[in-house]
Amino acid sequence: xxDVSHAVVPLITVGIIGTIVTAILGFFWxxxxxxxxxxxxxxxxxxxxxxxxxxxxxxxxxxxxxGSIFWYAKRSxxxxxxxxxxxxxxxxxxxxxxxSGPIWGAAEWGVPWDWGDVRLNTxxxxxxxxxxxxxxMRSQPDGEETRDTLAAxxxxxxxxxxxxxxxxxxxxxxxxxxxxxxxxxxxxxxxxRLVLFLGAISLMVLFAGLVSLNYELHSLRKQIxxxxxxxDEESMQ
Amino acid sequence: MAQSILAQVSDISVQRGVNNxxxxxxxxxxxxxxxxxxxxxxxxxxxxxxxxxxIIPLREGKVEWTHGSEKIVVRDSEGRxxxxxxxxxxxQNNAICGDETVSERLSVALxxxxxxxxxxxxxxxxxxxxxxHRSSERISNLSGGLARRLAILCGLAPAVMSEIPRLVxxxxxxxxxxxxxxxxxxxxxxALSGRGHxxxxxxxxxxxxxxxxxxxxxAKNSLQTSTGTSNGDxxxxxxxxxxxxxxxxxxxxxxxxxxxxxxPVDSVGRATPAIVAILLSYALxxxxxxxxxxxxxxxxxxxxxxxxxxxxxxxxxxxxxxSDSGLWWNAIVGxxxxxxxxxxxxxxxxPIPVSYVSWMIMSTAIDSETSMExxxxxxxxxxxxxxxxxxxxxxxxxxxxxxxxxxxxxxxxLVVLVWPFLELTEALSFIIxxxxxFGMSIDDPIPTCLIASxxxxxxxxxxxxIPEY
Amino acid sequence: MTGETEAIIVYVSLxxxxxxxxxxxxxxxxxxxxxxxxxxxxV
Numbered sequence: 063x064x065d066v067s068h069a070v071v072p073l074i075t076v077g078i079i080g081t082i083v084t085a086i087l088g089f090f091w092x093x094x095x096x097x098x099x100x101x102x103x104x105x106x107x108x109x110x111x112x113x114x115x116x117x118x119x120x121x122x123x124x125x126x127x128x129g130s131i132f133w134y135a136k137r138s139x140x141x142x143x144x145x146x147x148x149x150x151x152x153x154x155x156x157x158x159x160x161x162s163g164p165i166w167g168a169a170e171w172g173v174p175w176d177w178g179d180v181r182l183n184t185x186x187x188x189x190x191x192x193x194x195x196x197x198x199m200r201s202q203p204d205g206e207e208t209r210d211t212l213a214a215x216x217x218x219x220x221x222x223x224x225x226x227x228x229x230x231x232x233x234x235x236x237x238x239x240x241x242x243x244x245x246x247x248x249x250x251x252x253x254x255r256l257v258l259f260l261g262a263i264s265l266m267v268l269f270a271g272l273v274s275l276n277y278e279l280h281s282l283r284k285q286i287x288x289x290x291x292x293x294d295e296e297s298m299q
Numbered sequence: 300m301a302q303s304i305l306a307q308v309s310d311i312s313v314q315r316g317v318n319n320x321x322x323x324x325x326x327x328x329x330x331x332x333x334x335x336x337x338x339x340x341x342x343x344x345x346x347x348x349x350x351x352x353x354i355i356p357l358r359e360g361k362v363e364w365t366h367g368s369e370k371i372v373v374r375d376s377e378g379r380x381x382x383x384x385x386x387x388x389x390x391q392n393n394a395i396c397g398d399e400t401v402s403e404r405l406s407v408a409l410x411x412x413x414x415x416x417x418x419x420x421x422x423x424x425x426x427x428x429x430x431x432h433r434s435s436e437r438i439s440n441l442s443g444g445l446a447r448r449l450a451i452l453c454g455l456a457p458a459v460m461s462e463i464p465r466l467v468x469x470x471x472x473x474x475x476x477x478x479x480x481x482x483x484x485x486x487x488x489x490a491l492s493g494r495g496h497x498x499x500x501x502x503x504x505x506x507x508x509x510x511x512x513x514x515x516x517x518a519k520n521s522l523q524t525s526t527g528t529s530n531g532d533x534x535x536x537x538x539x540x541x542x543x544x545x546x547x548x549x550x551x552x553x554x555x556x557x558x559x560x561x562x563p564v565d566s567v568g569r570a571t572p573a574i575v576a577i578l579l580s581y582a583l584x585x586x587x588x589x590x591x592x593x594x595x596x597x598x599x600x601x602x603x604x605x606x607x608x609x610x611x612x613x614x615x616x617x618x619x620x621x622s623d624s625g626l627w628w629n630a631i632v633g634x635x636x637x638x639x640x641x642x643x644x645x646x647x648x649x650p651i652p653v654s655y656v657s658w659m660i661m662s663t664a665i666d667s668e669t670s671m672e673x674x675x676x677x678x679x680x681x682x683x684x685x686x687x688x689x690x691x692x693x694x695x696x697x698x699x700x701x702x703x704x705x706x707x708x709x710x711x712x713l714v715v716l717v718w719p720f721l722e723l724t725e726a727l728s729f730i731i732x733x734x735x736x737f738g739m740s741i742d743d744p745i746p747t748c749l750i751a752s753x754x755x756x757x758x759x760x761x762x763x764x765i766p767e768y
Numbered sequence: 769m770t771g772e773t774e775a776i777i778v779y780v781s782l783x784x785x786x787x788x789x790x791x792x793x794x795x796x797x798x799x800x801x802x803x804x805x806x807x808x809x810x811v
Contacts, residue, residue, distance in 0.1 A: 070797070074790065081786075085779055097770075105771025108778045115782070154789055161785075162778045168772040177721060187714060194711040201706035205316035210356060211700040215712070216767040218697070221761045222523060222715050229718035229754050235741060236725065268786075275793055282800040289807040 070275045077268025092182050092257045105169035110161040110257050114265040116185065119155035121269065122148050123188050123220075126195075131217035133209060142209055145216055147276045149195035151269065154188035156189030178234030181269030184226050302329040304365055305466040305497040306351055306373075306383075311360030313346050322520040328497040330464045332578065333528060335511035336501040342517040344501035345391055346469045350374075351499060352630040353383055364466070373633075380767065382633025385412035385440060385449060385545060387467035389454030391474070391501075393446050394627035396618050397439030398558040401430060404438060405453055407554055411631045412457035412465075413545030424459070425535055428452050428483065436560075436608035457488055460540040464495040473504040483511050486534030493533050513615040547632045548639045548730045555643040565614030569646050570653070572611065573604035577657050578606075584661070597665075598727035601657045605650040605681055606720050609688035610713050615644035616699045625699075638763045641693035650684035669731060676744075680723040683748040686755035687719050693762035700766060715758055722751035 074229040129144025163182050164174035176182065193290035195212055202208045307327035313320050320343040328334050328351075330374060336344045349355045353362055353373035361375035366384035373383045388394075389409075395404050402421050409416060425431040428448045430441075458465040473481045481504070488498055488510055496503050513525035559565050580600045581743050619625030619640070629636050658677055662670050691713060698709040726747040729736075736743050741750075 074794075078790070083772060085783075089775070089779075102771025102774065105774045105791050107775045111779065111782055119811070137778075154785070158782050161781055163779050166771075169771040177718075190711045190714045195710060198701060198707045202701050202703050203316060205702075206314040206356065208701060211697070211766065215697065218712070218761050221765075222758070225754060225757050225761075226715065226718065229722070229750075232741065232750055233718070233721060256347050272790070272793070275797060279793070279797060279800060282804050285580070286800065286804050286807055289804075289810075293810060 067274075067278050070271060070278055073267055073271030073274060077264055077266075077271050077272075080264025081111075081259065081268055084114075084257060084264055087257045087260065088120075091253070093212065093251055093271055094233065097111070101172075102169040105166055108162050109146065109168045109254075110261045111265075112159065114261040115158035115162065115257060116181070117156050117262055118265045119152055119159055119185065119189075119267045122150075122151035124238070125273075126152050126192065127220045130213040130220070131212040134156075137209075142213075143280055144220055145195070145213060146199060146280065147273055149192045149199070149216070150276060152192035153189060153196050154272075155265075155269070156192055159185045160189055178230060178237050180227050180230045180234075183230045184223050187222055187226050188219055190198065191215065191222070192199060205229055229264050300389050302495075303466045304329050305464060306362070306364040308347070308350055309360050309361065310517055311350055312358040312376075313343070313350055313355055314358055315343075315346055315355075319520055320511070321350070321517075321522075324520075324522045325360075326522055326524075328466055328499045330495045330497055331492050332513065333492050333498045333500070333511045334513045334515060335508040336499065336515045336711045337339050337503060337508055338517035339343060340503075342546045343520070344503075344517060345470050346524075347515075347517065348468050348499065348501045349390075349626070349630075351466075352386070352388055352468055353380065353633065354626055354630045361419060364708040371698060378767075380634045382547065382631070382635070385414075385457055385461065386464075386465055387412075387457040387469075388627060388630055389450050389469045389472055390626055391470040391652070392622040393450035393579045394623045395438050395446065395450055395453070396558055396621050397437065398562045398618070399438050399439060399554075399640050400435050401441070401449055402434040403557065404449060405456060407550055408453035408757050409456055409460060409540075410543075411545065411550045412461065414457060414460040414540050415541045415543040416540040419539065420460075420540060421570070422616055424452060424456055427537065433556070437552045443475055444477060444480075448480055451476070451480075451484060455491065458491050458494075459487070460497075461496075461542070462539045463542075464497065467491065467496060469498065469500045469502075471502055471504075472500060473502060473507050481506060483534070485531045485548050487536055489531050490536045513633060518624055548635055551628055551632055551639050552643050555640075559614065565644070565646070566649065568614060569608045569611040569649055573608045573649070576604045576607055577653075577660055580657075581660050590730035594728040594731040597661060598731060600655060601661055601677075602680065602684070602720065602727060604657045605654040605684045606648045606687070606716075608646050609684050610691040610710075610716060611646070612695050612709065613646075613692050614761040615640060615692075616695055616704070620699070620704075634767050636697060637693070637767060640696050641759065641763060642689055644696075645685065645688040645692040647688065650688060651678055651681040654681040661756065665731075669734075672734045673727075673730055676730050677727070677745060678728075679735075680726045680751075681749055682725075683719070683723055683751045683755075686752040686759075687716055687723075689760040690719075690755040690762065691716055693759045696720050697762045697766055716755070719751035719754045722747050722754070726751070733768070 075266045092107065093108050095103045100106060125144050126148025129141045129148050132138045132141025133145060168174040195216060198212055304327045309325050310323045312322050336347055338344050346355065350362060357374060357376040359376050362373045362374050362385050364371050371381050371384065374380050402425065405421055405424060422431050422434060425434050430445055430448055433441065433445065454467060455468055458467045472484055485507060491498060500507060508514060509528050510531040512529050514527045516523045521553065582598045584600065619628065632639060652676055655707050658673060694712045695709055696709050698704055698712065701707050726744040729742065729744050739744060739746055
């Protein structure tokens with residue numbers, strides 16, 4: 063296994079610092095928006111964490127999806143590590159999205175949840191699947207059969223994404239109107255874009271640090287388990 | 300003279316938990332042969348039996364059975380899976396559900412093997428094992444020893460009643476048996492061998508392994524074969540019976556209905572929260588003039604109890620977990636087991652009547668013309684709830700694959716079924732506001748119900764196909 | 769209503785979630801590293 067232990071603390075430290083700086087800049091430096099066209103103009107500052115959380119959780123879900131495929135196709139141990147890390151990171155950052163989104167929605171549009179919002183619905187669904195996987199990994203005995211079932215559920219979660227997108231689009235056609243999150247990409251100030259970019263980079267660095275951290279935890283657990291087995295064998299001789 | 304092989308495992312590698320139990324192991328059982336598998340506890344005896352039965356996923360290798368002149372791949376490491384030909388199977392746990400009666404259980408074991416016999420012959424078989432006097436009793440009332448005798452008989456009877464050589468798989472058959480029953484077991488094994496049937500027995504009982512023609516010893520993940528002592532004499536066993544067309548899925552469906560009728564824990568378990576929901580909704584909206592409100596609210600309240608009925612955990616999950624009953628059915632039915640469970644165990648009878656009761660209670664303030672129109676057409680969205688129920692059951696069954704499934708929060712995966720429910724609420728709301736129409740635009744009730752059914756069907760398909768791959 | 773409170777709530781709650789998780793994992797990392805070292809000495 064690759065040794066990532068040296069990267070863990072530096073990546074996490076840099077990530078945390080960057081994320082905090084983003085929050086500070088977002089609150090105190092980023093420009094205000096026009097209070098005539100926004101119902102809750104200060105609430106827009108949530109964007110500096112909400113959007114990076116969404117991008118990072120997307121990465122995490124992608125790792126979960128790819129890991130499920132690798133496990134399913136080849137029973138690859140590395141695939142399984144990707145499933146465990148992807149589900150944990152997906153849960154962590156996905157929770158961030160489904161907490162910040164509705165709070166912002168309630169402030170700006172008076173509506174915490176829009177069944178017609180494809181992104182919010184799919185993030186909620188994937189976060190629910192990630193929560194299921196994380197809880198199951200902690201409660202079920204590890205083994206090939208458990209991994210098969212959980213990888214299947216991981217894949218199931220992904221096939222639900224287009225199903226959810228279809229269902230949400232149909233719903234939105236019937237109930238047009240409220241959209242929780244406007245597309246952030248149109249007509250943005252350069253300063254807003256800068257802080258958003260900093261937030262994205264910081265969270266990605268933090269994400270990389272947390273992935274390395276979890277990878278090292280996995281390696282350490284394996285090493286300890288192997289050593290304990292060796293000690294068990296020697297004590298029986 | 301070389302006897303033809305009934306079944307063989309070729310270069311199989313199996314992992315259980317974190318351990319490699321078998322590595323590139325090969326074994327076969329031929330017609331008329333008694334093969335005993337011996338080894339220490341945890342060495343893999345049960346794993347070998349279950350591998351032959353096609354229950355366990357393989358890391359490597361394949362399991363093939365011969366049926367007539369045809370070779371069937373029952374399982375391989377590429378994900379291929381087919382149900383084995385008719386066989387006898389007794390697992391280490393009895394694999395019998397407490398809600399069945401003794402005679403029913405034996406009938407089921409025979410019918411899945413394509414054997415149709417009269418009650419008299421069922422009694423004859425039960426009497427041979429000293430449990431004829433308990434034939435109409437529920438299995439849950441039997442002592443451990445009697446239940447074990449029944450489980451063994453269910454494993455041996457498909458071969459006893461068959462003229463065609465069959466494979467019998469027995470996992471620790473003498474465990475839980477008294478001395479006289481063990482003698483009967485040995486005599487039946489010898490008799491079946493004499494009739495050309497093959498028997499594979501995992502055992503640590505030397506009395507039983509002494510009757511084997513060949514011994515397979517499992518040690519350090521590999522198999523070593525040696526000649527057995529072939530001790531023991533056959534005893535008289537009942538003659539074979541007539542065969543009929545075999546349909547394990549139909550047998551599973553019948554079994555599922557019978558056990559539910561005898562102990563309607565599924566129906567009661569689902570209906571209770573639904574009735575509570577109806578009463579709560581009625582109590583909480585008592586003063587609200589629903590007629591002047593958006594009909595979406597009324598539609599949601601009316602369909603919510605039916606939704607609750609549909610998504611509640613099915614009783615079949617615990618029935619299948621009872622002494623590995625599910626493993627037995629899994630082996631017999633093969634890859635069609637999962638879709639069959641999901642449809643059989645879904646709440647098919649409750650959603651429609653529950654929705655009607657819900658409407659009648661909630662709609663007291665609605666004008667009679669609207670009410671009549673809804674009563675005429677409420678069955679349309681309620682019917683689509685059945686698809687939702689089937690999808691939900693498939694999800695519960697997918698989660699039930701986990702060894703500690705009660706510790707896994709299945710409800711998290713059910714979140715996706717909110718969308719079909721929302722569509723059905725839309726459909727009912729349209730019927731309340733405008734009456735029923737038969738247009739095919741996206742706002743009309745019939746396409747809306749079809750969309751809900753389609754979403755449910757896609758969820759069902761995903762939940763039954765992926766785990767079987 | 770400017771939404772400032774909501775923004776603060778979001779940042780505080782997300783910080784708590786991240787903070788608790790990172791602390792927990794780093795603590796576990798130190799524990800396992802120490803255990804691994806002890807097991808190596810024992811072997």
